[in-house]
Amino acid sequence: xxxxxxxxxxxxxxxxxxxxxxxxxxxxxxxxxxxxxxxxxxxxxxxxxxxxxxxxxxxxxxxxxxxxxxxxxxxxxxxxxxxxxxxxxxxxxxxxxxxxxxxxxxxxxxxxxxxxxxxxxxxxxxxxxxxxxxxxxxxxxxxxxxxxxxxxxxxxxxxxxxxxxxxxxxxxxxxxxxxxxxxxxxxxxxxxxxxxxxxxxxxxxxxxxxxxxxxxxxxxxxxxxxxxxxxxxxxxxxxxxxxxxxxxxxxxxxxxxxxxxxxxxxxxxxxxxxxxxxxxxxxxxxxxxxxxx
Numbered sequence: 001x002x003x004x005x006x007x008x009x010x011x012x013x014x015x016x017x018x019x020x021x022x023x024x025x026x027x028x029x030x031x032x033x034x035x036x037x038x039x040x041x042x043x044x045x046x047x048x049x050x051x052x053x054x055x056x057x058x059x060x061x062x063x064x065x066x067x068x069x070x071x072x073x074x075x076x077x078x079x080x081x082x083x084x085x086x087x088x089x090x091x092x093x094x095x096x097x098x099x100x101x102x103x104x105x106x107x108x109x110x111x112x113x114x115x116x117x118x119x120x121x122x123x124x125x126x127x128x129x130x131x132x133x134x135x136x137x138x139x140x141x142x143x144x145x146x147x148x149x150x151x152x153x154x155x156x157x158x159x160x161x162x163x164x165x166x167x168x169x170x171x172x173x174x175x176x177x178x179x180x181x182x183x184x185x186x187x188x189x190x191x192x193x194x195x196x197x198x199x200x201x202x203x204x205x206x207x208x209x210x211x212x213x214x215x216x217x218x219x220x221x222x223x224x225x226x227x228x229x230x231x232x233x234x235x236x237x238x239x240x241x242x243x244x245x246x247x248x249x250x251x252x253x254x255x256x257x258x259x260x261x262x263x264x265x266x267x268x269x270x271x272x273x274x275x276x277x278x279x280x281x282x283x284x285x286x287x288x289x290x291x292x293x
Contacts, residue, residue: 002265002266003271004271004292005290005293006034006272007031007033007273007275007283008032008033008273008275009027009036009276009277009280010036010037010038010065010274010275010276011027011037012038012278013043013044013277020049020056021052021056024053024056024060027060027280028057028058028060030287031291032284033059033061034060034062034272034274035057035061035062036062036095037050037053039064039067039071040068046064047083050063050064050084051087054087054088060091061091061092062092063094063095063151064094065095065171066152066153066171067095069096069098069118069125070105070111070112070113071108071110074124074125074128075128075132077129078128078129078132079140081094081133081148082138082139082140082141086142086143090143090144092144092149093148093149093151094148094151096126096150096152096153097154098159101181102180102181103181116158122152122159122162126150134146149168150166151168152169152170152171154171154172155172155173155175155176155177155194157197163201163209164198164201168210169272170198170202170209170212171212171214172194172211172212172213174186174213174248175216175248184235185248185249187242188245188246192267195211195268210271212270212273212274213247213248213264215248215249215250215274215276216248217231217251217279218251218283218286219282220252220253220254220285221251224251228240228243247270250286258290261286
């Protein structure tokens, strides 16, 4: 049996308290299972935003998507994770990544480090969180035991191995990071290879992880060719046909998109799908069509 679908929305735009609460209530009303907040300068601060989301909603889980581990001291992060889990009634899901925007580190006055150093810091963070939050002596204490569910975003081999060893949720961006922090989409075949590599590392797990995919583009349309045209200049190395086949692009009629999502769950194992805030309303039609499938 395939794992049931879950759907998350990553809320990006800072707002007033009233507008934030209304946006979170709207996400719940639309059927989203998880309300998420990223960790970028210029966007909402993750933990206070999630506490406010919890106060405005009843059902959705609440997550970071994803924290930039380089911004955080592991000991202080353990305090914030435990506090947020308590204040949200045990609804927190912690998402972690290495970070990919060097300019943000420079602006914050924080070291950037080599790729290897950033992975080292992420591993140290995960291990320290497990040690501290798993201890009965740690104060404050999280609600969830044995720990808050952990999502890790990964693409390279070392990160995929780390994810397989430590994460409850393996998140795939279906993109590679280029110099300057720009993301380049992976083709369907390239993503096949990355997921297969993860599965190699995950052999021997007691429980299979939930697999997450970040969807970047969503458009319900009867003319896929016309709808994709504004995006082609941003991905010049791929043809129109190749762009339409990208796993992070959902474009077509509602029925075509539903079929694509079902096919990608069969092909890759993606049952937890995340969309960005601008696509929250339109993707809700897909959420409704896939509920219970």
